[in-house]
Amino acid sequence: xxxxxxxxxxxxxxxxxxxxxxxxxxxxxxxxxxxxxxxxxxxxxxxxxxxxxxxxxxxxxxxxxxxxxxxxxxxxxxxxxxxxxxxxxxxxxxxxxxxxxxxxxxxxxxxxxxxxxxxxxxxxxxxxxxxxxxxxxxxxxxxxxxxxxxxxxxxxxxxxxxxxxxxxxxxxxxxxxxxxxxxxxxxxxxxxxxxxxxxxxxxxxxxxxxxxxxxxxxxxxxxxxxxxxxxxxxxxxxxxxxxxxxxxxxxxxxxxxxxxxxxxxxxxxxxxxxxxxxxxxxxxxxxxxxxxxxxxxxxxxxxxxxxxxxxxxxxxxxxxxxxxxxxxxxxxxxxxxxxxxxxxxxxxxxxxxxxxxxxxxxxxxxxxxxxxxxxxxxxxxxxxxxxxxxxxxxxxxxxxxxxxxxxxxxxxxxxxxxxxxxxxxxxxxxxxxxxxxxxxxxxxxxxxxxxxxxxxxxxxxxxxxxxxxxxxxxxxxxxxxxxxxxxxxxxxxxxxxxxxxxxxxxxxxxxxxxxxxxxxxxxxxxxxxxxxxxxxxxxxxxxxxxxxxxxxxxxxxxxxxxxxxxxxxxxxxxxxxxxxxxxxxxxxxxxxxxxxxxxxxxxxxxxxxxxxxxxxxxxxxxxxxxxxxxxxxxxxxxxxxxxxxxxxxxxxxxxxxxxxxxxxxxxxxxxxxxxxxxxxxxxxxxxxxxxxxxxxxxxxxxxxxxxxxxxxxxxxxxxxxxxx
Amino acid sequence: xxxxxxxxxxxxxxxxxxxxxxxxxxxxxxxxxxxxxxxxxxxxxxxxxxxxxxxxxxxxxxxxxxxxxxxxxxxxxxxxxxxxxxxxxxxxxxxxxxxxxxxxxxxxxxxxxxxxxxxxxxxxxxxxxxxxxxxxxxxxxxxxxxxxxxxxxxxxxxxxxxxxxxxxxxxxxxxxxxxxxxxxxxxxxxxxxxxxxxxxxxxxxxxxxxxxxxxxxxxxxxxxxxx
Numbered sequence: 001x002x003x004x005x006x007x008x009x010x011x012x013x014x015x016x017x018x019x020x021x022x023x024x025x026x027x028x029x030x031x032x033x034x035x036x037x038x039x040x041x042x043x044x045x046x047x048x049x050x051x052x053x054x055x056x057x058x059x060x061x062x063x064x065x066x067x068x069x070x071x072x073x074x075x076x077x078x079x080x081x082x083x084x085x086x087x088x089x090x091x092x093x094x095x096x097x098x099x100x101x102x103x104x105x106x107x108x109x110x111x112x113x114x115x116x117x118x119x120x121x122x123x124x125x126x127x128x129x130x131x132x133x134x135x136x137x138x139x140x141x142x143x144x145x146x147x148x149x150x151x152x153x154x155x156x157x158x159x160x161x162x163x164x165x166x167x168x169x170x171x172x173x174x175x176x177x178x179x180x181x182x183x184x185x186x187x188x189x190x191x192x193x194x195x196x197x198x199x200x201x202x203x204x205x206x207x208x209x210x211x212x213x214x215x216x217x218x219x220x221x222x223x224x225x226x227x228x229x230x231x232x233x234x235x236x237x238x239x240x241x242x243x244x245x246x247x248x249x250x251x252x253x254x255x256x257x258x259x260x261x262x263x264x265x266x267x268x269x270x271x272x273x274x275x276x277x278x279x280x281x282x283x284x285x286x287x288x289x290x291x292x293x294x295x296x297x298x299x300x301x302x303x304x305x306x307x308x309x310x311x312x313x314x315x316x317x318x319x320x321x322x323x324x325x326x327x328x329x330x331x332x333x334x335x336x337x338x339x340x341x342x343x344x345x346x347x348x349x350x351x352x353x354x355x356x357x358x359x360x361x362x363x364x365x366x367x368x369x370x371x372x373x374x375x376x377x378x379x380x381x382x383x384x385x386x387x388x389x390x391x392x393x394x395x396x397x398x399x400x401x402x403x404x405x406x407x408x409x410x411x412x413x414x415x416x417x418x419x420x421x422x423x424x425x426x427x428x429x430x431x432x433x434x435x436x437x438x439x440x441x442x443x444x445x446x447x448x449x450x451x452x453x454x455x456x457x458x459x460x461x462x463x464x465x466x467x468x469x470x471x472x473x474x475x476x477x478x479x480x481x482x483x484x485x486x487x488x489x490x491x492x493x494x495x496x497x498x499x500x501x502x503x504x505x506x507x508x509x510x511x512x513x514x515x516x517x518x519x520x521x522x523x524x525x526x527x528x529x530x531x532x533x534x535x536x537x538x539x540x541x542x543x544x545x546x547x548x549x550x551x552x553x554x555x556x557x558x559x560x561x562x563x564x565x566x567x568x569x570x571x572x573x574x575x576x577x578x579x580x581x582x583x584x585x586x587x588x589x590x591x592x593x594x595x596x597x598x599x600x601x602x603x604x605x606x607x608x609x610x611x612x613x614x615x616x617x618x619x620x621x622x623x624x625x626x627x628x629x630x631x632x633x634x635x636x637x638x639x640x641x642x643x644x645x646x647x648x649x650x651x652x653x654x655x656x657x658x659x660x661x662x663x664x665x666x667x668x669x670x671x672x673x674x675x676x677x678x679x680x681x682x683x684x685x686x687x688x689x690x691x692x693x694x695x696x697x698x699x700x701x702x703x704x705x706x707x708x709x710x711x712x713x714x715x716x717x718x719x720x721x722x723x724x
Numbered sequence: 725x726x727x728x729x730x731x732x733x734x735x736x737x738x739x740x741x742x743x744x745x746x747x748x749x750x751x752x753x754x755x756x757x758x759x760x761x762x763x764x765x766x767x768x769x770x771x772x773x774x775x776x777x778x779x780x781x782x783x784x785x786x787x788x789x790x791x792x793x794x795x796x797x798x799x800x801x802x803x804x805x806x807x808x809x810x811x812x813x814x815x816x817x818x819x820x821x822x823x824x825x826x827x828x829x830x831x832x833x834x835x836x837x838x839x840x841x842x843x844x845x846x847x848x849x850x851x852x853x854x855x856x857x858x859x860x861x862x863x864x865x866x867x868x869x870x871x872x873x874x875x876x877x878x879x880x881x882x883x884x885x886x887x888x889x890x891x892x893x894x895x896x897x898x899x900x901x902x903x904x905x906x907x908x909x910x911x912x913x914x915x916x917x918x919x920x921x922x923x924x925x926x927x928x929x930x931x932x933x934x935x936x937x938x939x940x941x942x943x944x945x946x947x948x949x950x951x
Contacts, residue, residue, distance in 0.1 A: 146833050150863070151774040153736025237734050237777025328733060418835045418863040420928045421772075423740040426935075437933060439743065552933060724830045 004028070008035025009214040014365055021359050029345070030353050032297045034360060036264035037271060040217035040528050043364035046494035047526045050504050053511040054521040060483050061520055066276075068109045068189050068259060069177075070522025072484045074548050076441040079186065081115040082178035084123075084449065084488040084544040086527035089216045090231040091173040093224055095140025096147075099173050100234040101209075103148040104305050106177040108260035111243050112308065114187040114250045115179030118422060119436045120149055122159040122175050123449045123488070123542045124413075127168030129405050129721055134163070137171050138413075139722065144234075145175070146416040151236035152243065155425050156417035157434030160449060163405035164585075166457075169220060169532035174488040174525075176449055176544040180438060187250055189259035189269075191311045191337045192277035196256055198270070198335035199317065201324050202242050202307035205266075206291035208232050209303025213263040219493055219531040238306040238329070245327040246308060252323075254316040261307040267300045269309040270335075270343055275361040280342040283335040296347055311337060371504055372497035380458050383592035385578050390652050394702045397587060397654070398629055399713040404586035407626045408717035426555055430638070432474040432621060437552040444552035446480030451542035452625065454580035455595035460502040460539050464509020465598040469662055470624060471545035472517050476607045477620040477665055479556040480547030485514060487524040487543055492536020494528045502539040503528075510541060516600045519545060554614060558621045559638035560692045565618060566672045567643060569687045570609060570679055571602055571664035573628065575655045582626045583658035602663035605682040613678050616671040623666065627658040631666055633697050633710050640707055645690035645699040653702050668692055725946045728755045728765040730795070730811075732786050736773035737809065737927065744927040745769075748940065749947030757789040767804040767946065768795055770811025772863070772925060782825060782866045783813035792818050804849075805919045809864055812911070812921030821912055821921045822879065823871035828864070829904025835863040837936075838902050840887040840910045840924060841894050846917030847886045849945045857894050858887075858938040860924035862902060867923040869905040869912075879912060887911035887922055 005015045008031055018026065018034060026034060040046060056064040062079050063071040069083035087102025103120065110117045122145060127134045149156050154177070191198070209232035249255050257277070259269040266288070274280050285299050294302065312320045317333055324331035338344070343360075345353035391397045401407050414429035426444055427435040433446040450470040456463025468485065475482045487510060492499040514521055530537040549555055578584055579593025610620060623631050636642050649656055669675055672688060679686035698704050727750050731738045738754065745752040755762050762768060776785035786792070792814075799805050799820055807815040815821040828834055840860065842853045871879070879885050887910040891900045901908045903923075911922030926939030 143832070150833055150835075150865075151734070151736075151777065153773060235777070237774060237779070240734055240736065240774070240777075415836050416833045418833070420835065420861045420925070420934075421737060421740065421863060423743055423928055423931075423934060426933055 004031065008032060009039055009217060010035050014038060017365060021363050027353060029296055029300065030355055032301060033267050033355060036213050036267055036301055037360045038364050039213045041213040042264050042268055044526055045365045046367050046369050046528060048366050049368055050507050053507055055511060055515045056520050056522065058518055058520045061522055062183065064522050065524060068112050070484065070486060071186060072522060072546065074443060074445065077182055078180055078441055079183045080178055080180055080445055080546055081110055081113050082486055082546055083109050083523040084174055084176040084486045084542065085525045086488050086490055087173045087175065088170065088490060088527050088530055091141055092171050093227050094231040095137045096144040097231055097233050099141040099144030100148040101232045101305055102173050102175045103145050104234045104236065104239050105260065105262050106175045107152060107154065107239065110177045110179040111246055112189065112258050112260050114185050115181040116247060117154045117177050117179040118424060119434060119447060120154050120156045120175065120177045121434060121447060121449045121544065122156065123451065124159065124161040125167045125172035125540060126163050127171065128165045129163055131168045135722060141173055142413050142416050148234055148236045150418045152240050153421050155419045155422045157419050157425055157428050157436060158447065158449065159429065161410055161413060162453065164538065166538040170530040170537050172490050172540060174542050178447060178546060187255065188257050189273050190257040190277040191273040191279050191281060193256055194279065194337055194339050196314050196337045197312050197317050197333045198281055198283065198337065199310040199312050199320055199331055200288055200334045201310055201331045202329055203235065203238050203304055204289040204291040204330055205294065205299055205302045206304045207294055207298050207302060210298055210301050212303040217529055219529045221533060232303045232305050234305050241327040241329055242306050242308065245324050245329055248323050249320050254312055254320050256311045256313055258308050258310040261309055263303060265301055265303050266309065271357055271360050273309065273311065274341065274343060275357040278341060280338045280340045280357060281335050282338055282344045282346065285345060285347045287332050287334045289330040289332055296352065369494055369500045370497045371501035373501055374498040380592050381594050385576060385655065388588055391654055394653065395705050398703060398705065399709065401582060401586060401626055401630060402710055402713040403716045404582065405717060406582045406586060407630055409714035412718035412722060426552060427478065431558045433478040433480065435478055435555045442552060444549040444555060446475045446478045446547040446549060448474040449542055449544045450474065451540060452580065453538040453540040454585065454591050456506055456541060457538040457591065458580045458593065458595045460505035461509040462595045462598060464506040464541055465513040466595060466662060467541055467543045468510055468513035468517065468519065469598050469600060469603050471543045472519060472603055473606065473622045473663065473665065475545055475547035476610050477556060477558060477622050479554050479610065479614055480549050482517065482519050482545055482547040484522045485519050485543050485545045487521055487541060489526045490530055490537065490540040491528055493531040496536065499536050506539055506541045513600055517603065556617055556620045559619055559635050560641040560668060561618050561639060563641055563692050565668040565670055565692045566688060567690045567692060568667050568669065568672060568675060569664060569689055570606055570667060570684055572661065572685050573664055573687065574661040575651050575659055577659040577661045581658060581660045596660050596662045599663040602684060605684045606663060606665055609678045609682055609684060613675050616669050616674055618668045620665055620667045623661060623664040625660065627660050629657045629699065629703060635666065636697055636707050637711055640695050641692050642694040642696045642698065642707055643690055644693045647689065647699065657702065725766045725948055726751045726753065727946050728753055728762050728768045730755045730757060730768060730770050730791055732757045732775035732789060734774040734777050735771055737771040741769055741771045741927045744930045744943060745946050747930055748943055755791060757791045760790050760794060762794050762798060768798055770807040770814050772809030772811060775810055775814065783810060783817035786814045787818035796820065799919050802916065802918050807921040808925060809923055812923055813866060815919065815921045820919050821914060822875050823869055823912060825866045826868040826870055827866050828868050833865040834902055835861065836902065837861050838924060839890050839892055839900065841890040841896060843885045843888055844883060845886045845913055846883040847913040847920050848917055850886060853941045857890065857892065858941060859936055860926055860938055861928050862924050864923060867903045867905065869909040871906065876906065882915050884912050884915065885909055886913050886920060
């Protein structure tokens with residue numbers, strides 16, 4: 001028995017607990033179902049009590065966590081529906097399919113709610129560029145994301161990619177998707193009306209991705225590659241048909257609710273829909289469309305892609321089926337909604353499983369796992385930056401930073417994604433945010449994904465705050481008003497006390513920032529067990545934030561647009577904010593120090609100032625990875641307009657130039673006096689540092705480089721790593 | 725002008741074209757691929773996307789759709805047919821245009837803004853913009869145009885080359901060629917000049933808000949009464 005329990009990813013204690021609440025021995029099939037549904041991936045058993053700390057409410061929130069995705073009000077009767085999800089484990093085992101199906105899954109989470117997806121972003125982490133697997137992984141992941149999203153015709157408008165040894169054996173793929181619909185047209189993943197037919201639609205079921213949810217809830221060892229059969233295979237063409245067919249059935253009001261057959265496939269969709277509607281279902285497995293001969297366990301646990309479970313309105317079965325037939329997809333009535341809160345499974349006329357949804361969903365185990373402050377933190381915070389030699393040639397250092405994996409141009413990646421399909425992309429990749437026009441309302445939404453894992457490693461609480469603040473600031477810079485966030489929390493093994501401590505602190509940080517900035521978490525995802533041979537990744541919480549621009553035309557670009565304008569800095573340009581900086585990592589190969597101090601209050605004030613002075617700001621960009629010299633160069637490159645800058649250095653020049661102070665925004669304007677008045681009123685520091693001019697980045701007495709040279713350095717990383 | 729937009733399973737730029745045509749003052753209608761009759765329309769556009777998931781070959785399955793017979797007749801009548809991106813691939817596959825579109829030379833999908841020079845050609849709607857340089861996005865994996873030498877000489881002689889990839893200074897050279905296309909060809913028409921295929925997406929650059937309006941110069945005719 002012990003073996004059978006283990007094979008399902010359950011512990012002995014969990015089995016004993018199951019016997020207690022089920023009050024009988026489960027059948028083997030029932031045990032398979034429980035194993036999948038009680039996996040970390042499906043039931044969040046280690047994280048649930050901590051996630052409760054996140055603020056989830058606000059005037060703007062229409063649907064918070066618990067549904068397939070969250071929804072926020074964007075006015076004029078419309079809502080934005082969005083979520084971010086990880087597909088880390090599969091993307092290491094099989095990068096192309098792993099990443100592709102990650103995109104497929106998040107798309108279904110959005111259109112299952114009745115929204116047409118309008119944009120995607122992604123956040124990627126790879127191992128050190130010199131690691132022998134990195135090239136293979138990045139090539140596969142990028143092609144996987146591209147081929148899926150491009151075929152669907154959904155633009156990929158932004159993202160971020162970092163490289164670090166910490167991800168050598170556990171790369172991360174987090175995919176974000178947002179859709180738009182009318183508020184009154186939202187559909188939920190609920191089975192509510194007794195007697196309503198349960199319809200299986202989409203691809204046929206095959207034996208791919210079986211026990212994928214269990215695989216995703218375990219650490220890797222030397223045999224990771226052997227897990228390839230647990231990775232699903234994606235088909236974006238079928239997904240495109242599924243998207244159109246699903247939206248058509250919802251448009252015609254033929255359905256009550258639907259849910260993607262994602263992790264744990266038919267099992268999770270049937271149990272979760274029933275649980276949300278406080279109902280049950282009868283399922284006749286003999287009617288499930290199959291690609292090949294499968295046993296009952298395989299049918300229940302297959303994670304074959306591009307499938308949905310639809311609860312139709314009674315009497316509308318034919319209409320639903322006709323729509324799916326038109327799009328060339330399978331559709332079969334496989335069951336019905338029943339009053340008893342129980343999933344009853346039939347095969348060849350016999351009831352072979354009858355599990356109360358309460359036992360499987362609500363009563364799934366929850367753990368308050370032990371936490372312990374990691375021992376490495378005893379030393380990292382005490383690092384003395386003066387122990388580093390001061391550079392002699394700052395031009396050389398800046399170019400070296402731009403040819404580093406973090407700060408290089410990511411063009412090689414994003415040019416493989418169609419970012420202009422949809423005729424809505426105002427700002428695409430390479431800006432602080434993706435900005436997408438909403439044709440229906442004339443508004444635009446600003447979207448960003450951010451998370452600095454080195455900050456979180458050095459102080460998970462501060463790292464959590466900074467991730468939210470950075471997202472918020474990016475939306476501020478683009479002229480948007482931040483609304484809400486989704487989070488993707490990538491961590492190591494939760495059974496490791498130090499990892500659990502990192503997780504708890506990071507969530508507390510996110511919660512504090514999200515609360516004070518009024519950007520509640522409306523959806524999210526936790527990915528644990530990003531660990532190989534007992535080594536965990538850096539704690540990597542990623543924030544996806546969505547903001548609104550009432551008028552699409554009011555966006556602010558992130559790059560210089562005119563010569564001869566004043567360059568101003570809003571916020572406190574603190575020195576020696578070098579902890580976890582790109583400078584320390586890529587020049588000295590050190591991840592040390594205290595991460596930059598957040599300043600939530602200033603973030604709010606910056607939002608006010610930028611909104612108020614929108615008319616006279618021609619461009620805005622925050623200080624982020626790499627520091628102010630990097631930010632200025634980034635602003636220069638796009639339009640080949642340089643800058644002439646003067647700083648007063650009171651300490652070592654690198655302590656200012658490569659510091660990564662938070663809550664600082666660089667802007668350009670033709671009317672500096674008006675901005676000064678606005679800043680003084682909010683009591684925010686403002687400094688004039690120079691003018692836009694020429695085609696060089698010139699910082700008096702330290703840096704003088706042509707933009708062409710910088711551009712060449714930025715290109716060099718991918719040219720060397722993956723030449724054509 | 726009433727413009728029919730053909731929708732195959734997997735087409736994904738249909739809604740974009742619909743929007744742009746409306747913006748430019750035309751009257752767009754969708755045509756489902758199983759329709760045998762396209763109705764009373766002045767122009768047909770085959771939009772971009774991944775018809776039939778690019779299975780077999782790009783455009784290789786769409787050519788067997790019922791609507792393609794109708795489009796052939798429509799072209800024979802001298803009415804206007806435009807294929808953009810996947811639409812271009814379908815027109816080549818179905819023999820309405822010469823040449824083939826192979827995998828890009830770097831074997832990868834490419835999405836970026838490029839420049840094309842409008843050549844002197846038999847295609848009516850570019851008459852007023854011949855010699856101009858237009859900035860438009862491309863977004864494809866199979867845009868590498870190829871034909872044999874004899875066909876190429878014919879294209880040149882008959883004025884069938886409509887767009888060529890070029891630099892901002894209108895130089896047609898390798899550095900400006902994003903995908904390996906033969907002689908930088910980005911768009912061609914048939915001998916009669918009423919069927920056009922092009923890889924760049926003019927519908928994506930018809931509004932200042934989206935970063936450019938050069939696409940209007942290609943599509944503006946849809947706003948006119950009758951061609």
